[in-house]
Amino acid sequence: MADERGGDMVLDDTQAATRPTRQSAGVVSVLNALRILEAVSHQQPVGVSELSRHVDLPKSSVQRSLRTLESAGWLRMVDRSRWGLTAKALGIGLRASGEWDIRTVAQPVMRRLCAETNETVHLVLRDDDEGIVAAREDSSQTIRTYVALGTRAPLYATSSGIAIMSRLPEEETAAILDGDLKSFTDTTVTDPELLMGEVRRTAERGYAFNPSSWWRPHVAAVAAPILNGAGEPLAALVISIPDFRVTEEVAAAIGESVRAAATEVCSQLP
Incomplete structure (x- = not known):
């Protein structure tokens, strides 16, 4: 928020605490997705449980990243439970x-x-x-x-x-x-x-x-x-x-x- 005594932007305590946290969470999410993409490239076709063990992340997090990468065209379902790369990668x-x-x-x-x-x-x-x-x-x-x-x-x-x-x-x-x-x-x-x-x-x-x-x-x-x-x-x-x-x-x-x-x-x- 702007300080009424001048034109400079001033962050209050809440903003200063939360903005870096949100940025960090976004970076971590991207990095995890890239780790999962790389893991799939080496292990395909591979299931969620095996990926979870390999990247040391909860299965729920792995599943979310897989669906995101699928929506972006990087990954595809090879069968009912395993994942592989698409030709885009x-x-x-x-x-x-x-x-x-x-x-x-x-x-x-x-x-x-x-x-x-x-x-x-x-x-x-x-x-x-x-x-x-x-x-x-x-x-x-x-x-x-x-x-x-x-x-x-x-x-x-x-x-x-x-x-x-x-x-x-x-x-x-x-x-x-x-x-x-x-x-x-x-x-x-x-x-x-x-x-x-x-x-x-x-x-x-x-x-x-x-x-x-x-x-x-x-x-x-x-x-x-x-x-x-x-x-x-x-x-x-x-x-x-x-x-x-x-x-x-x-x-x-x-x-x-x-x-x-x-x-x-x-x-x-x-």
Whole structure:
């Protein structure tokens, strides 16, 4: 309120006490929502109870933030009880990292590759020691693979990750493999020496082959790296296949196709 003896604004005791509190509560609410958004990105699909434990907030607070983020278009219900990212979060992340052009260039190539093989094709971008699914072209076959856009997976557990690591300096790959390597299936490879051997074989032939459900049960995959002008791996093209349709001969033929497609994308990047 204004002091009658002058034109300066003067806060009374009540205003001085409550205004910072309201601002602080608003900041805390925004920060909590961002924490929840980040937690969903790492754990999706994820339920309210698990999120509540992860961010150490009451379930009621988590639920309010989830609904707010859903209204803003950042999150969606994956099923009746679990949450995942929308493409809005993915798009902003791609623009922030400067990788949007990769998706724009890759999608026509992905469509041709999908038509040629009639298998699902993914574009996976590197994000530190993880890959994130940035684009997908779906097979028309009745039985086909599916991964939601924005899904993350560790590099060591996927063919896309092995393909990316095959073009990294060996010491950088060793650093990625020097950690707690979690198993996702009965066939996930978690031995650093075995993984390094797979990385070297991939470097020699130009594509990675996951024949045995390293990350998801009953899914095989073939991937080739996408490099920038300096020869650094930015991403990978992946053909993802139900494992009952894969033989060594099929994998070799698809490997050459995906390697050629990745090379084509590389040649078109600015």
